[in-house]
Amino acid sequence: MSEIIKTRALVLSKLNYGETSKIVAFYTEDNGKFTGIIKGARSPKSKIGKAADVLNLVEIQYYQKENREIQLVSGVEILNYFPKIKSDLDKLKYASTIIEPLIYLTVEHEVNEKLFRGVIKILELMNDSADDLKVLAIKFLNFFIKELGFELKFDSCSLCGTEINQNEDLAYDFSHGLLCPDCSHNSKGNYFIQKELLKILYCIKHRKSFKYNDSDLIKLIKFFERFLMFQFSEFKGFRTLNMI
Ligand SMILES: [Zn+2]
Structure with missing residues:
Protein backbone atom coordinates (compact mmCIF):
# COMPACT_ATOMS: atom_id res chain seq x y z
CA MET A 1 0.00 0.00 0.00
CA PHE A 82 15.20 32.58 -3.12
CA PRO A 83 16.52 34.37 -6.22
CA LYS A 84 18.64 36.91 -4.33
CA ILE A 85 20.51 34.16 -2.47
CA LYS A 86 21.22 32.32 -5.72
CA SER A 87 22.55 35.40 -7.48
CA ASP A 88 24.81 36.59 -4.65
CA LEU A 89 27.90 34.54 -3.78
CA ASP A 90 28.06 35.90 -0.22
CA LYS A 91 24.42 35.04 0.48
CA LEU A 92 24.91 31.61 -1.07
CA LYS A 93 27.97 31.00 1.08
CA TYR A 94 26.06 31.63 4.32
CA ALA A 95 22.93 29.81 3.12
CA SER A 96 25.19 26.75 2.88
CA THR A 97 25.73 26.88 6.68
CA ILE A 98 22.00 26.07 6.88
CA ILE A 99 21.70 23.54 4.07
CA GLU A 100 24.81 21.48 4.93
CA PRO A 101 23.81 20.71 8.56
CA LEU A 102 20.40 19.61 7.24
CA ILE A 103 22.05 17.31 4.69
CA TYR A 104 24.62 15.76 6.99
CA LEU A 105 23.18 16.00 10.50
CA THR A 106 19.46 15.38 10.40
CA VAL A 107 18.03 11.89 10.63
CA GLU A 108 15.90 10.50 7.78
CA HIS A 109 12.15 10.81 8.39
CA GLU A 110 12.64 12.58 11.72
CA VAL A 111 9.93 15.24 11.72
CA ASN A 112 10.68 18.63 13.29
CA GLU A 113 8.19 21.26 12.12
CA LYS A 114 9.80 23.94 14.27
CA LEU A 115 13.19 23.33 12.67
CA PHE A 116 11.59 23.36 9.21
CA ARG A 117 9.88 26.71 9.87
CA GLY A 118 13.11 28.12 11.37
CA VAL A 119 15.09 27.10 8.28
CA ILE A 120 12.60 28.78 5.95
CA LYS A 121 12.46 31.93 8.08
CA ILE A 122 16.27 32.32 8.06
CA LEU A 123 16.44 31.71 4.30
CA GLU A 124 13.72 34.34 3.77
CA LEU A 125 15.71 36.81 5.88
CA MET A 126 18.92 36.01 3.98
CA ASN A 127 17.06 36.56 0.72
CA ASP A 128 14.96 39.62 1.57
CA SER A 129 16.52 41.53 4.45
CA ALA A 130 19.68 43.58 4.85
CA ASP A 131 20.49 41.75 8.12
CA ASP A 132 24.11 40.69 8.51
CA LEU A 133 24.52 37.25 6.92
CA LYS A 134 26.94 36.03 9.57
CA VAL A 135 24.57 37.06 12.37
CA LEU A 136 21.76 35.16 10.64
CA ALA A 137 24.00 32.09 10.24
CA ILE A 138 24.96 32.21 13.94
CA LYS A 139 21.32 32.61 15.01
CA PHE A 140 20.43 29.61 12.90
CA LEU A 141 23.29 27.44 14.19
CA ASN A 142 22.41 28.28 17.80
CA PHE A 143 18.78 27.33 17.10
CA PHE A 144 19.81 24.21 15.17
CA ILE A 145 21.96 22.72 17.94
CA LYS A 146 19.18 23.44 20.43
CA GLU A 147 16.70 21.55 18.24
CA LEU A 148 19.19 18.65 18.14
CA GLY A 149 19.27 18.64 21.94
CA PHE A 150 22.54 20.48 22.60
CA GLU A 151 21.43 23.81 24.04
CA LEU A 152 24.32 26.09 25.03
CA LYS A 153 24.19 27.12 28.69
CA PHE A 154 26.00 30.19 30.02
CA ASP A 155 24.87 30.55 33.62
CA SER A 156 27.14 28.23 35.53
CA CYS A 157 30.28 26.13 35.10
CA SER A 158 29.29 22.80 33.55
CA LEU A 159 31.68 20.89 35.86
CA CYS A 160 31.54 22.52 39.32
CA GLY A 161 28.37 24.60 39.02
CA THR A 162 30.03 27.89 40.04
CA GLU A 163 28.19 30.90 38.68
CA ILE A 164 29.84 32.18 35.50
CA ASN A 165 31.27 35.66 35.38
CA GLN A 166 30.56 36.79 31.84
CA ASN A 167 33.13 39.55 32.02
CA GLU A 168 36.08 37.24 31.65
CA ASP A 169 37.42 35.04 28.90
CA LEU A 170 36.40 31.43 29.50
CA ALA A 171 36.90 27.98 28.05
CA TYR A 172 34.34 25.76 26.37
CA ASP A 173 34.74 22.02 26.67
CA PHE A 174 32.81 20.30 23.88
CA SER A 175 32.00 17.26 26.01
CA HIS A 176 30.68 19.27 28.96
CA GLY A 177 30.04 22.93 28.23
CA LEU A 178 31.27 26.24 29.56
CA LEU A 179 33.99 26.01 32.23
CA CYS A 180 34.98 28.41 35.01
CA PRO A 181 38.69 29.42 35.07
CA ASP A 182 39.50 26.86 37.81
CA CYS A 183 37.98 23.91 35.92
CA SER A 184 39.44 24.98 32.60
CA HIS A 185 42.97 24.49 33.97
CA ASN A 186 42.22 20.83 34.67
CA SER A 187 40.39 19.97 31.50
CA LYS A 188 41.85 19.03 28.11
CA GLY A 189 40.43 19.78 24.68
CA ASN A 190 39.11 23.20 25.56
CA TYR A 191 38.10 25.85 23.13
CA PHE A 192 39.10 29.28 24.33
CA ILE A 193 36.13 31.63 24.14
CA GLN A 194 36.50 35.37 24.62
CA LYS A 195 34.07 37.41 26.69
CA GLU A 196 32.93 39.36 23.60
CA LEU A 197 31.84 36.11 21.95
CA LEU A 198 30.11 34.92 25.10
CA LYS A 199 28.15 38.17 25.23
CA ILE A 200 26.96 37.73 21.65
CA LEU A 201 25.84 34.14 22.33
CA TYR A 202 24.12 35.24 25.53
CA CYS A 203 22.28 38.05 23.70
CA ILE A 204 21.21 35.73 20.88
CA LYS A 205 19.90 33.23 23.39
CA HIS A 206 17.95 35.92 25.25
CA ARG A 207 16.90 37.73 22.05
CA LYS A 208 18.65 40.97 22.99
CA SER A 209 20.36 43.28 20.53
CA PHE A 210 24.15 43.32 20.56
CA LYS A 211 27.21 45.01 19.12
CA TYR A 212 29.63 42.99 17.06
CA ASN A 213 32.49 43.16 14.65
CA ASP A 214 33.17 40.92 11.71
CA SER A 215 36.04 38.97 13.23
CA ASP A 216 33.93 38.06 16.31
CA LEU A 217 31.24 36.69 14.01
CA ILE A 218 33.74 34.62 12.03
CA LYS A 219 35.11 33.19 15.30
CA LEU A 220 31.59 32.27 16.40
CA ILE A 221 30.81 30.46 13.15
CA LYS A 222 34.10 28.55 13.64
CA PHE A 223 32.98 27.76 17.20
CA PHE A 224 29.74 26.21 15.94
CA GLU A 225 31.63 24.36 13.21
CA ARG A 226 33.99 22.84 15.80
CA PHE A 227 31.02 22.07 18.03
CA LEU A 228 29.18 20.16 15.28
CA MET A 229 32.37 18.33 14.22
CA PHE A 230 32.92 17.24 17.81
CA GLN A 231 29.35 16.00 18.29
CA PHE A 232 29.06 14.35 14.87
CA SER A 233 32.23 12.70 13.59
CA GLU A 234 30.66 12.41 10.12
CA PHE A 235 30.48 16.22 9.86
CA LYS A 236 33.67 17.52 8.25
CA GLY A 237 32.95 21.22 8.53
CA PHE A 238 31.21 23.77 6.33
CA ARG A 239 32.46 22.75 2.89
CA THR A 240 31.11 25.62 0.82
CA LEU A 241 32.01 28.29 3.38
CA ASN A 242 35.59 27.03 3.61
CA MET A 243 35.90 26.66 -0.16
CA ILE A 244 34.78 30.11 -1.36
ZN1 LIG B 1 34.12 25.03 37.40
Whole structure:
Protein backbone atom coordinates (compact mmCIF):
# COMPACT_ATOMS: atom_id res chain seq x y z
CA MET A 1 0.00 0.00 0.00
CA SER A 2 1.25 3.46 -0.74
CA GLU A 3 -0.16 6.72 0.54
CA ILE A 4 -0.16 10.04 -1.35
CA ILE A 5 1.44 12.80 0.70
CA LYS A 6 1.58 16.53 0.07
CA THR A 7 4.02 18.65 2.05
CA ARG A 8 6.25 21.71 1.91
CA ALA A 9 9.88 20.83 1.29
CA LEU A 10 13.27 22.40 0.83
CA VAL A 11 15.39 20.85 -1.93
CA LEU A 12 18.77 19.93 -0.39
CA SER A 13 20.55 18.20 -3.26
CA LYS A 14 19.92 16.54 -6.61
CA LEU A 15 21.65 13.93 -8.70
CA ASN A 16 21.05 12.70 -12.24
CA TYR A 17 19.87 9.12 -12.37
CA GLY A 18 19.63 6.83 -15.39
CA GLU A 19 18.81 8.43 -18.72
CA THR A 20 16.12 10.88 -17.70
CA SER A 21 15.48 10.85 -13.96
CA LYS A 22 16.66 12.80 -10.95
CA ILE A 23 17.23 11.65 -7.40
CA VAL A 24 16.46 14.48 -5.01
CA ALA A 25 17.00 14.93 -1.26
CA PHE A 26 14.25 16.93 0.44
CA TYR A 27 13.87 18.34 3.92
CA THR A 28 10.12 18.34 4.45
CA GLU A 29 7.74 19.85 6.95
CA ASP A 30 5.72 16.68 7.52
CA ASN A 31 8.21 13.87 6.99
CA GLY A 32 11.68 15.23 7.78
CA LYS A 33 14.49 14.43 5.38
CA PHE A 34 14.00 11.84 2.68
CA THR A 35 15.11 10.95 -0.83
CA GLY A 36 12.79 10.85 -3.81
CA ILE A 37 13.01 10.03 -7.48
CA ILE A 38 11.44 12.20 -10.17
CA LYS A 39 11.04 10.20 -13.34
CA GLY A 40 11.58 12.07 -16.59
CA ALA A 41 12.82 15.09 -14.64
CA ARG A 42 15.59 15.91 -17.10
CA SER A 43 13.31 16.19 -20.09
CA PRO A 44 13.17 19.87 -21.21
CA LYS A 45 9.39 19.59 -20.96
CA SER A 46 9.42 18.50 -17.31
CA LYS A 47 8.14 21.35 -15.14
CA ILE A 48 8.58 19.38 -11.96
CA GLY A 49 12.16 18.56 -12.93
CA LYS A 50 12.97 22.27 -13.16
CA ALA A 51 11.11 23.05 -9.95
CA ALA A 52 13.18 20.51 -8.00
CA ASP A 53 16.31 22.65 -7.94
CA VAL A 54 18.62 22.97 -4.93
CA LEU A 55 17.53 25.62 -2.42
CA ASN A 56 13.98 25.88 -3.73
CA LEU A 57 11.11 25.86 -1.29
CA VAL A 58 8.49 23.69 -2.97
CA GLU A 59 5.28 21.82 -2.35
CA ILE A 60 5.76 18.20 -3.28
CA GLN A 61 3.42 15.32 -3.79
CA TYR A 62 4.75 11.81 -3.46
CA TYR A 63 3.75 8.21 -2.92
CA GLN A 64 4.97 7.04 0.43
CA LYS A 65 5.77 3.36 0.71
CA GLU A 66 7.08 2.40 4.13
CA ASN A 67 9.74 -0.08 3.11
CA ARG A 68 10.96 1.73 0.04
CA GLU A 69 14.18 3.71 0.44
CA ILE A 70 13.49 6.13 -2.40
CA GLN A 71 9.98 7.54 -2.73
CA LEU A 72 8.31 8.31 -6.05
CA VAL A 73 7.69 12.05 -6.39
CA SER A 74 4.84 12.96 -8.74
CA GLY A 75 4.43 16.71 -8.21
CA VAL A 76 6.70 19.66 -7.38
CA GLU A 77 5.52 23.27 -7.27
CA ILE A 78 7.75 26.22 -6.44
CA LEU A 79 6.75 28.33 -3.44
CA ASN A 80 9.97 30.39 -3.21
CA TYR A 81 13.21 30.01 -5.14
CA PHE A 82 15.20 32.58 -3.12
CA PRO A 83 16.52 34.37 -6.22
CA LYS A 84 18.64 36.91 -4.33
CA ILE A 85 20.51 34.16 -2.47
CA LYS A 86 21.22 32.32 -5.72
CA SER A 87 22.55 35.40 -7.48
CA ASP A 88 24.81 36.59 -4.65
CA LEU A 89 27.90 34.54 -3.78
CA ASP A 90 28.06 35.90 -0.22
CA LYS A 91 24.42 35.04 0.48
CA LEU A 92 24.91 31.61 -1.07
CA LYS A 93 27.97 31.00 1.08
CA TYR A 94 26.06 31.63 4.32
CA ALA A 95 22.93 29.81 3.12
CA SER A 96 25.19 26.75 2.88
CA THR A 97 25.73 26.88 6.68
CA ILE A 98 22.00 26.07 6.88
CA ILE A 99 21.70 23.54 4.07
CA GLU A 100 24.81 21.48 4.93
CA PRO A 101 23.81 20.71 8.56
CA LEU A 102 20.40 19.61 7.24
CA ILE A 103 22.05 17.31 4.69
CA TYR A 104 24.62 15.76 6.99
CA LEU A 105 23.18 16.00 10.50
CA THR A 106 19.46 15.38 10.40
CA VAL A 107 18.03 11.89 10.63
CA GLU A 108 15.90 10.50 7.78
CA HIS A 109 12.15 10.81 8.39
CA GLU A 110 12.64 12.58 11.72
CA VAL A 111 9.93 15.24 11.72
CA ASN A 112 10.68 18.63 13.29
CA GLU A 113 8.19 21.26 12.12
CA LYS A 114 9.80 23.94 14.27
CA LEU A 115 13.19 23.33 12.67
CA PHE A 116 11.59 23.36 9.21
CA ARG A 117 9.88 26.71 9.87
CA GLY A 118 13.11 28.12 11.37
CA VAL A 119 15.09 27.10 8.28
CA ILE A 120 12.60 28.78 5.95
CA LYS A 121 12.46 31.93 8.08
CA ILE A 122 16.27 32.32 8.06
CA LEU A 123 16.44 31.71 4.30
CA GLU A 124 13.72 34.34 3.77
CA LEU A 125 15.71 36.81 5.88
CA MET A 126 18.92 36.01 3.98
CA ASN A 127 17.06 36.56 0.72
CA ASP A 128 14.96 39.62 1.57
CA SER A 129 16.52 41.53 4.45
CA ALA A 130 19.68 43.58 4.85
CA ASP A 131 20.49 41.75 8.12
CA ASP A 132 24.11 40.69 8.51
CA LEU A 133 24.52 37.25 6.92
CA LYS A 134 26.94 36.03 9.57
CA VAL A 135 24.57 37.06 12.37
CA LEU A 136 21.76 35.16 10.64
CA ALA A 137 24.00 32.09 10.24
CA ILE A 138 24.96 32.21 13.94
CA LYS A 139 21.32 32.61 15.01
CA PHE A 140 20.43 29.61 12.90
CA LEU A 141 23.29 27.44 14.19
CA ASN A 142 22.41 28.28 17.80
CA PHE A 143 18.78 27.33 17.10
CA PHE A 144 19.81 24.21 15.17
CA ILE A 145 21.96 22.72 17.94
CA LYS A 146 19.18 23.44 20.43
CA GLU A 147 16.70 21.55 18.24
CA LEU A 148 19.19 18.65 18.14
CA GLY A 149 19.27 18.64 21.94
CA PHE A 150 22.54 20.48 22.60
CA GLU A 151 21.43 23.81 24.04
CA LEU A 152 24.32 26.09 25.03
CA LYS A 153 24.19 27.12 28.69
CA PHE A 154 26.00 30.19 30.02
CA ASP A 155 24.87 30.55 33.62
CA SER A 156 27.14 28.23 35.53
CA CYS A 157 30.28 26.13 35.10
CA SER A 158 29.29 22.80 33.55
CA LEU A 159 31.68 20.89 35.86
CA CYS A 160 31.54 22.52 39.32
CA GLY A 161 28.37 24.60 39.02
CA THR A 162 30.03 27.89 40.04
CA GLU A 163 28.19 30.90 38.68
CA ILE A 164 29.84 32.18 35.50
CA ASN A 165 31.27 35.66 35.38
CA GLN A 166 30.56 36.79 31.84
CA ASN A 167 33.13 39.55 32.02
CA GLU A 168 36.08 37.24 31.65
CA ASP A 169 37.42 35.04 28.90
CA LEU A 170 36.40 31.43 29.50
CA ALA A 171 36.90 27.98 28.05
CA TYR A 172 34.34 25.76 26.37
CA ASP A 173 34.74 22.02 26.67
CA PHE A 174 32.81 20.30 23.88
CA SER A 175 32.00 17.26 26.01
CA HIS A 176 30.68 19.27 28.96
CA GLY A 177 30.04 22.93 28.23
CA LEU A 178 31.27 26.24 29.56
CA LEU A 179 33.99 26.01 32.23
CA CYS A 180 34.98 28.41 35.01
CA PRO A 181 38.69 29.42 35.07
CA ASP A 182 39.50 26.86 37.81
CA CYS A 183 37.98 23.91 35.92
CA SER A 184 39.44 24.98 32.60
CA HIS A 185 42.97 24.49 33.97
CA ASN A 186 42.22 20.83 34.67
CA SER A 187 40.39 19.97 31.50
CA LYS A 188 41.85 19.03 28.11
CA GLY A 189 40.43 19.78 24.68
CA ASN A 190 39.11 23.20 25.56
CA TYR A 191 38.10 25.85 23.13
CA PHE A 192 39.10 29.28 24.33
CA ILE A 193 36.13 31.63 24.14
CA GLN A 194 36.50 35.37 24.62
CA LYS A 195 34.07 37.41 26.69
CA GLU A 196 32.93 39.36 23.60
CA LEU A 197 31.84 36.11 21.95
CA LEU A 198 30.11 34.92 25.10
CA LYS A 199 28.15 38.17 25.23
CA ILE A 200 26.96 37.73 21.65
CA LEU A 201 25.84 34.14 22.33
CA TYR A 202 24.12 35.24 25.53
CA CYS A 203 22.28 38.05 23.70
CA ILE A 204 21.21 35.73 20.88
CA LYS A 205 19.90 33.23 23.39
CA HIS A 206 17.95 35.92 25.25
CA ARG A 207 16.90 37.73 22.05
CA LYS A 208 18.65 40.97 22.99
CA SER A 209 20.36 43.28 20.53
CA PHE A 210 24.15 43.32 20.56
CA LYS A 211 27.21 45.01 19.12
CA TYR A 212 29.63 42.99 17.06
CA ASN A 213 32.49 43.16 14.65
CA ASP A 214 33.17 40.92 11.71
CA SER A 215 36.04 38.97 13.23
CA ASP A 216 33.93 38.06 16.31
CA LEU A 217 31.24 36.69 14.01
CA ILE A 218 33.74 34.62 12.03
CA LYS A 219 35.11 33.19 15.30
CA LEU A 220 31.59 32.27 16.40
CA ILE A 221 30.81 30.46 13.15
CA LYS A 222 34.10 28.55 13.64
CA PHE A 223 32.98 27.76 17.20
CA PHE A 224 29.74 26.21 15.94
CA GLU A 225 31.63 24.36 13.21
CA ARG A 226 33.99 22.84 15.80
CA PHE A 227 31.02 22.07 18.03
CA LEU A 228 29.18 20.16 15.28
CA MET A 229 32.37 18.33 14.22
CA PHE A 230 32.92 17.24 17.81
CA GLN A 231 29.35 16.00 18.29
CA PHE A 232 29.06 14.35 14.87
CA SER A 233 32.23 12.70 13.59
CA GLU A 234 30.66 12.41 10.12
CA PHE A 235 30.48 16.22 9.86
CA LYS A 236 33.67 17.52 8.25
CA GLY A 237 32.95 21.22 8.53
CA PHE A 238 31.21 23.77 6.33
CA ARG A 239 32.46 22.75 2.89
CA THR A 240 31.11 25.62 0.82
CA LEU A 241 32.01 28.29 3.38
CA ASN A 242 35.59 27.03 3.61
CA MET A 243 35.90 26.66 -0.16
CA ILE A 244 34.78 30.11 -1.36
ZN1 LIG B 1 34.12 25.03 37.40
